[in-house]
Amino acid sequence: MTGNENAHVHPGHHARLAHLHQQLSSLRSVLPDDVWHSTWDQHQQRLEHLRDKVGPAIWQAAAARANDTDRVLVDLLLKGDLNP
Template sequence: MLPPELWESDWGEGHERLEDLKNKLGEGLWSQALDRITDTDHELVDALITGDLNA
């Protein structure tokens, strides 16, 4: 677990942007999108975050 200050500096802006998008789309559409996320989607996002696109 990251200390709050470190989490905020690393992830705060991205989290705020996702929350803004979630608010614009609405809870129903957001939930539908979450239901469609696949393991491959998760793996791609992890690779993008870590910079390891050779995975």
């Protein structure tokens, strides 16, 4: 697998990914453009591609299903605390 391929995303992942998408959108408003683009733009584009693929209604429903575990994991990811 090359670095440009995505792993298979199971529908069970949608809630966490939709929440991540929301959080990345929020970060965009508080980070300088160059920082946001160099760090998060590629990931945001992948999430938007997935959102477009599954459809906005399913994506919104998935975001509403995000639970405390999803929110904690996304928070840790964004803080860099899940990096090896």
